[in-house]
Amino acid sequence: MSDIPRIVSSRWDLDDGYTLKRYRETGGYEALRTAVTTMTPDEVAEQVKAASLLGRGGAGFPAGVKWGFCPPGVFPRYLVVNGDESEPGTYKDRILMERDPHQLIEGVLIACYAIGASQAFLYVRGEMALAQERIAQALNDAYEAGLIGKRIFGTDFSVDVVLHWGAGAYIVGEETALIESLEGNRGMPRLKPPYFPAAKGLYMQPTVVNNVETLSNLPWIVANGGAAFAALGAERSLGTRLFAVSGHVNNPGVFEVEFGKTTFRDLLYSPEYGNGIRADRKLKAFIPGGASAPWFYEEHLSLPLEAGAVGAAGSMLGSGAIVVMDETTDAVKAAWRVVRFFARESCGKCTPCREGTSWLEKILRRILDGRGRPSDVDKLLDICDNISPQIAWPPKQTTICPLGPSAVSPIASAIMRFRDEFYAYCGGGEVTVPVSGKAYLSTPSAPDAVGASS
Amino acid sequence: MSEDALKVTIDGREITARKGELVIEAAERHGVYIPRFCYHPRMRPVGMCRMCIVEIDTGRGPALQPSCMIECTDGMTVDTASGVTKKAQEGVLEFLLANHPLDCPVCDKGGECPLQDQTMSYGPGESRFVEEKRHFEKPIPVSDLVLLDRERCILCDRCTRFAKEVAGDPLIHFIDRGAETQVNTFPGDPFASYFSGNTVQICPVGALTATPYRFKARPWDLEQVESTCTSCSVGCRVVVQSSRNKVLRYQGADVDPVNWGWLCDKGRFDFEAVNSAERLGQPLVRDEGLLLKPAAWSDALRRAAGAIREGLDRGGPKALAVLGGARLTNESAYAWTKLTKGLLGSDNVDAQMGDGLPPEVVLGLPRATIDDACRPGGTVLLLGPDPKEELPVLFLRLRHAVLNDGVKVVELAPTATGMTPLATVSLRHRPGEQAQLVRALVSRWTGGEVAGVDGDEIRAAAALLESGPITVLLGRHSVAESAAPLMVSATTLHEARPEARFLSGLRRANIHGALELGMAPGLLPGRVLLDVGRDWFTDRWGSVPAETGLDTAGVLRAAADGRIDTLILLGADPLADFPDRYLAERGLAGARTVIAVDQFLTESVRQADVVLPAAGYAEVSGTTTNLEGRVSVLTQKVTPPGTAQPDWVIAADLADRLSLDLGLESVEQIWKEIEAVAPAFAGATHDLLTGPDGRDGVVVPLPERRATDGAPDPWVPVPGRTVISPPSLDAYSLRLVVSRSLYDRGTLVRNSPSLAELGGPATLRLNPADFDRLGVAAGDEVRVTSSRGHITVPVRPDPGVPRGVAALPHNRAGGRASGLIDASAPVTDVRVERP
Amino acid sequence: MARLTPDNVAIATEIISRYPRPRSALIPLLHLAQEQDGYLTEEAMEHVAELIGITPAEVLGTASFYEMFKREPVGEYVINVCTNISCLLMGGEELLHALERKLGIKAGNTTADGKFTLEDVECIAACTEAPCLQVNYRYFHRVSPSEADVLIDDLRAGRKADEVPRHGVLSRIRQRIPEDRRAGVALPEDGTEPAWLARNEQSADGGGS
Ligand SMILES: Cc1cc2nc3c(=O)[nH]c(=O)nc-3n(C[C@H](O)[C@H](O)[C@H](O)COP(=O)(O)O)c2cc1C
Numbered sequence A: 001m002s003d004i005p006r007i008v009s010s011r012w013d014l015d016d017g018y019t020l021k022r023y024r025e026t027g028g029y030e031a032l033r034t035a036v037t038t039m040t041p042d043e044v045a046e047q048v049k050a051a052s053l054l055g056r057g058g059a060g061f062p063a064g065v066k067w068g069f070c071p072p073g074v075f076p077r078y079l080v081v082n083g084d085e086s087e088p089g090t091y092k093d094r095i096l097m098e099r100d101p102h103q104l105i106e107g108v109l110i111a112c113y114a115i116g117a118s119q120a121f122l123y124v125r126g127e128m129a130l131a132q133e134r135i136a137q138a139l140n141d142a143y144e145a146g147l148i149g150k151r152i153f154g155t156d157f158s159v160d161v162v163l164h165w166g167a168g169a170y171i172v173g174e175e176t177a178l179i180e181s182l183e184g185n186r187g188m189p190r191l192k193p194p195y196f197p198a199a200k201g202l203y204m205q206p207t208v209v210n211n212v213e214t215l216s217n218l219p220w221i222v223a224n225g226g227a228a229f230a231a232l233g234a235e236r237s238l239g240t241r242l243f244a245v246s247g248h249v250n251n252p253g254v255f256e257v258e259f260g261k262t263t264f265r266d267l268l269y270s271p272e273y274g275n276g277i278r279a280d281r282k283l284k285a286f287i288p289g290g291a292s293a294p295w296f297y298e299e300h301l302s303l304p305l306e307a308g309a310v311g312a313a314g315s316m317l318g319s320g321a322i323v324v325m326d327e328t329t330d331a332v333k334a335a336w337r338v339v340r341f342f343a344r345e346s347c348g349k350c351t352p353c354r355e356g357t358s359w360l361e362k363i364l365r366r367i368l369d370g371r372g373r374p375s376d377v378d379k380l381l382d383i384c385d386n387i388s389p390q391i392a393w394p395p396k397q398t399t400i401c402p403l404g405p406s407a408v409s410p411i412a413s414a415i416m417r418f419r420d421e422f423y424a425y426c427g428g429g430e431v432t433v434p435v436s437g438k439a440y441l442s443t444p445s446a447p448d449a450v451g452a453s454s
Numbered sequence B: 001m002s003e004d005a006l007k008v009t010i011d012g013r014e015i016t017a018r019k020g021e022l023v024i025e026a027a028e029r030h031g032v033y034i035p036r037f038c039y040h041p042r043m044r045p046v047g048m049c050r051m052c053i054v055e056i057d058t059g060r061g062p063a064l065q066p067s068c069m070i071e072c073t074d075g076m077t078v079d080t081a082s083g084v085t086k087k088a089q090e091g092v093l094e095f096l097l098a099n100h101p102l103d104c105p106v107c108d109k110g111g112e113c114p115l116q117d118q119t120m121s122y123g124p125g126e127s128r129f130v131e132e133k134r135h136f137e138k139p140i141p142v143s144d145l146v147l148l149d150r151e152r153c154i155l156c157d158r159c160t161r162f163a164k165e166v167a168g169d170p171l172i173h174f175i176d177r178g179a180e181t182q183v184n185t186f187p188g189d190p191f192a193s194y195f196s197g198n199t200v201q202i203c204p205v206g207a208l209t210a211t212p213y214r215f216k217a218r219p220w221d222l223e224q225v226e227s228t229c230t231s232c233s234v235g236c237r238v239v240v241q242s243s244r245n246k247v248l249r250y251q252g253a254d255v256d257p258v259n260w261g262w263l264c265d266k267g268r269f270d271f272e273a274v275n276s277a278e279r280l281g282q283p284l285v286r287d288e289g290l291l292l293k294p295a296a297w298s299d300a301l302r303r304a305a306g307a308i309r310e311g312l313d314r315g316g317p318k319a320l321a322v323l324g325g326a327r328l329t330n331e332s333a334y335a336w337t338k339l340t341k342g343l344l345g346s347d348n349v350d351a352q353m354g355d356g357l358p359p360e361v362v363l364g365l366p367r368a369t370i371d372d373a374c375r376p377g378g379t380v381l382l383l384g385p386d387p388k389e390e391l392p393v394l395f396l397r398l399r400h401a402v403l404n405d406g407v408k409v410v411e412l413a414p415t416a417t418g419m420t421p422l423a424t425v426s427l428r429h430r431p432g433e434q435a436q437l438v439r440a441l442v443s444r445w446t447g448g449e450v451a452g453v454d455g456d457e458i459r460a461a462a463a464l465l466e467s468g469p470i471t472v473l474l475g476r477h478s479v480a481e482s483a484a485p486l487m488v489s490a491t492t493l494h495e496a497r498p499e500a501r502f503l504s505g506l507r508r509a510n511i512h513g514a515l516e517l518g519m520a521p522g523l524l525p526g527r528v529l530l531d532v533g534r535d536w537f538t539d540r541w542g543s544v545p546a547e548t549g550l551d552t553a554g555v556l557r558a559a560a561d562g563r564i565d566t567l568i569l570l571g572a573d574p575l576a577d578f579p580d581r582y583l584a585e586r587g588l589a590g591a592r593t594v595i596a597v598d599q600f601l602t603e604s605v606r607q608a609d610v611v612l613p614a615a616g617y618a619e620v621s622g623t624t625t626n627l628e629g630r631v632s633v634l635t636q637k638v639t640p641p642g643t644a645q646p647d648w649v650i651a652a653d654l655a656d657r658l659s660l661d662l663g664l665e666s667v668e669q670i671w672k673e674i675e676a677v678a679p680a681f682a683g684a685t686h687d688l689l690t691g692p693d694g695r696d697g698v699v700v701p702l703p704e705r706r707a708t709d710g711a712p713d714p715w716v717p718v719p720g721r722t723v724i725s726p727p728s729l730d731a732y733s734l735r736l737v738v739s740r741s742l743y744d745r746g747t748l749v750r751n752s753p754s755l756a757e758l759g760g761p762a763t764l765r766l767n768p769a770d771f772d773r774l775g776v777a778a779g780d781e782v783r784v785t786s787s788r789g790h791i792t793v794p795v796r797p798d799p800g801v802p803r804g805v806a807a808l809p810h811n812r813a814g815g816r817a818s819g820l821i822d823a824s825a826p827v828t829d830v831r832v833e834r835p
Numbered sequence C: 001m002a003r004l005t006p007d008n009v010a011i012a013t014e015i016i017s018r019y020p021r022p023r024s025a026l027i028p029l030l031h032l033a034q035e036q037d038g039y040l041t042e043e044a045m046e047h048v049a050e051l052i053g054i055t056p057a058e059v060l061g062t063a064s065f066y067e068m069f070k071r072e073p074v075g076e077y078v079i080n081v082c083t084n085i086s087c088l089l090m091g092g093e094e095l096l097h098a099l100e101r102k103l104g105i106k107a108g109n110t111t112a113d114g115k116f117t118l119e120d121v122e123c124i125a126a127c128t129e130a131p132c133l134q135v136n137y138r139y140f141h142r143v144s145p146s147e148a149d150v151l152i153d154d155l156r157a158g159r160k161a162d163e164v165p166r167h168g169v170l171s172r173i174r175q176r177i178p179e180d181r182r183a184g185v186a187l188p189e190d191g192t193e194p195a196w197l198a199r200n201e202q203s204a205d206g207g208g209s
């Protein structure tokens, strides 16, 4: 696997990879120069399309296709960079921003050039002070060097990149909530349709929202061509991708691996990556794509890290966050902790999410406190059903955005697989109730419908 | 079928939807009611509560979608009754009830609560929620009028959306996040909106309650009728609710051409005045000891008739005057016009208190409706009143038109108004010099400054007026200057832009009806000049006045000179309302006999020799006419206090005592007579007004009116006037602007305890830059002196007041601005100094 | 305390000028206010409302949505311990409890001397470095209870002052857009097509004809 290029993580090992000097010494801003001085915007967009670069923010929508959704003739267009990384288990955008801010900025400029964005806003999560400092410094240096702002590389390509940061709200990572937040509002998502950002985004203008990792791929793609990128990976999942492997592995870390081909087993057990479960314990479950994703188990280890295959198996790669739980893990507690997260982070707009997630959390807390009743288990599932009808995959929702339904994933996963642990807490021994007819993990899925957001 | 028609299948039935129509609306129009909480037809949908989710299939399989957010598309299939839909809706309801206190038995909303109703229709039987509920401190005041119980709140965003989107007062807001979210104000910054009561009406649960109504009645005890609000001349449709013969609440009724369901707080809460203990319930007569003493109707009427008769004998019809009438129904106004002008021969009748417009301007110019003013693409030229303070729901309509329909506003006003933030151009001219500015505006002005306004600004405004239809909102910005320049402005505009339409911005209830029915000197009922309608009305009434009479200022002057023998005040309070306090005092003192017909013992009424108690709002039936000329029905709901009588009955009884026959017997019969004799009302029959189209009211004259043979045309010419330049301001003085505000010391506000204190005492407002020059500081008590007198008031800075201008509110507690004004002077200049 | 100081008003004005709509500067301005006072005072919120032309209620509506804005005074050091799933699995709760014992307060509280506020927070994007915490939003990775103990002592003794500024200070580097490099704000109502796109389309059209 060592012949796989490090497309986005090439400067992570350098102590000064974040400086403009080192960035330029390692080829930085040459792709931008090539793009704006030798290519038309359409040609740049074509390369990105050819690369078949899937969005890395969670929804996995092809970036090149999304760019094409901006209605022709409507200006100004904006680019909004989603650096709000907060999905539990997810840790990669922060590294990209801290260790290679210029790569991101170069990607932002390439995207602005290709889509015709007149202004870009780089929205960094509020809690990431170092990332903010590194980006601020990088932007200041790049402005001084004539790489951003007016007449970039002496051409008529001019764009300001404004650094903006949030103030602590997971939901703001959802693209329409991000836009609301950038407009100075509470980060409450808008309904899609009609408010697809590409058509009616920031200030109701066409807006492309892209994730930090997505954009960080662009300099390489422009420099090496979309085809070179697409030569890596498999099926719909091409190029390389960052995965954060956390929890009960011997070597937790963020790894750039070939997308679509590497398997979960590779990632969890290969010495290069996770290097096996700690203390040689048995795997109990793992979350394959962030807290919102239904859990996977032993039997899923052979699946490739490929969006389609993972979707078909009933979960998602989401934000590239793999959380590993060994056999000592308390499934009820783990489920509760993830549900508490969604209950605390619900924006409060939709009744089922606002009331439902906090209700679920209260019941789970009560069960953990030893005050649960066996009937609570089916009640939990029925409440889940009212947030995400039929607890299907991909999820249906009674809500505006997928946050509410996301809270269903850990509960449904834990109850389907570890129902007896719930009963144990509830003091009842009867593990007789069958899995209430809701075939959570066996529902066939349409691979691209996962939290589709574009 | 038109191009815009879409075929949509709802619950298996194919219906036709309009382009852009929301699923929830299309379904409702076809008899399928989808439950909802956050959706409100007059506000932008937010799709938050999720109650209206139904399965919608646009070709990619059924998916749950909020029907309040999704527009119909051709071929769409909607299932509002599928198992999935039902389960989801029941789930939403259960979620809403999870933290709800379920205190329906003690909740004001119980019995009319959408949450309660929908729980009955769609909800689960029993609560599965055994966890602890969310707790908040019980009702907290969010304003002087509105209380909020956050435990009952279901976070539908209706009140907060209303505050921001409709009223433009985002002073209540969602605070905190997720399950902790609450509606609240910023600490110490209450929801002081003129429109706050609407939030109570649209709250789908009992979270918001109004102090004036709280715990007064249970909804099932209420009886209700639909009527028209007469708190100002916008004429919003209302539902009047009462219990045990007592008015308890007004709710806005939604009619398209007028108020869209909204009311202002003054209109909503001044029902308290109807119930006031201060209401007059029996006649009063001044005895020899000069005290007003209760009397029997027969005695009071005898005294009044005797005084009138003696007065006529002494000084002829010219010695009789009637002031007021804006409070009256159309029918009562007609009765009093007929009595005074037809039977007693006096033309000294004026419904306005010297604070309005020349009647020719109101009746004689091409008139606009509110819809005309708000039509997309048009421009509204504001010449005068502050609609937010004087005609609040018109302000809401204009605000909506500006923000949503691209209507532009050009404002000419000496000080900033509530419309200023919405105006594309706002020209601050010197007080008293509006006419010069209007002339420049329509004359392709190439020069420099006019009336204090820069030439370029004038050209920018003129450019806006160049294209698209124009509606002129005409009224008095300030009562400290003469109304004559307004007449010039109006005629200038009319000549330059003959297609421009005018909306008269007079505030008082039925002032337009009173003018239409002849309650101004020189006019007869139905927009007819005295001289033009002489023959027609002589045939019908027996006689009409020989010559044109005096307006209010003229009457007061004549009275002060001892030339008015009998002065009748019809709900008029000149001491409070007439801009020139000194003249009003002398006038009242100078009349030999003052007869007052009123509901309250106002300052002016206290000066009367005979006081006849009149029935008030919701106690009489009839019709009223709003500022568009829209006639709509008033419905009686309760009986008047004591022996108070409708104004027209009082007129008829007085006639009787005078051995005259007014020939008027019932409200319906009077309306029939109006329709027959008053040309502007031809065709506006009782049947039309009370029929299905009458709910919106009927704008007169009807376009397809069939003229009765020989009847004069309803047409009042507007005389031209020349511009008079006011004297220039000396270096030590400021020019005074005195404007009205919503909460003043008017009778209704003063007698509504919930509203009475909202206006607060008068303060003088000056440009911040004038403070140093005058040697005063913000908060100081200052002495304001004019040629007429002086008052002492606190002063505060206001950047909306230009330099060299001093702004005071009209008729407020504290300093009385009318004490400074000379009604015969073109402008009022004052000095401001530390006392 | 306090409206924004004249220096901060100047910074605020510059920040506002970067956005097509002043309201977009709301969160940055609230951070500025919090940087000034350590938390958001009512006076500062009112001042921010004035600066961008909205009501204080609207400012509060936004401010209260976001975790980082504190409406009551907090400690000089705000310690955020992650207990979300990855950290939970690796001892996040134990770390939190160790700090509770060390500081003598429960999570969600501030020590009596006003030095420390302890919070039990959601994922802070250091999942592979669990258990982790932040002090005033500066990261500390793979922290054991005993290391946490030392950290508190260091903070209390001022030994981390360089690394960890007081609460309210986020990025110590401000973005500066040099006037002569500024491309300009893209106002939504300005519908013109960017020059480089227009040129591209023209040449494409030109090539076709
Ligand atoms: C609840 C929720 C949280 C999200 N959080 C993030 C996030 O933190 N970062 C991110 O890039 N995308 C996040 N997304 C996805 C965004 O909505 C959006 O799809 C993404 O930013 C688009 O960029 P991409 O196409 O480059 O992936 C989130 C989505 C949801 C529903």
Ligand code: SF4
Pocket (backbone or CB within 6 Å): A171, A188, A189, A345, A346, A347, A348, A349, A350, A351, A353, A354, A399, A400, A401, A402, A403, A404, A405
């Ligand atoms: S699902 Fe939850 S987080 Fe998403 S919009 Fe609705 S309430 Fe907000």
Ligand code: FES
Pocket (backbone or CB within 6 Å): B035, B036, B037, B038, B039, B046, B047, B048, B049, B050, B051, B052, B053, B066, B067, B068, B069
């Ligand atoms: S009525 Fe549609 S979501 Fe509330």
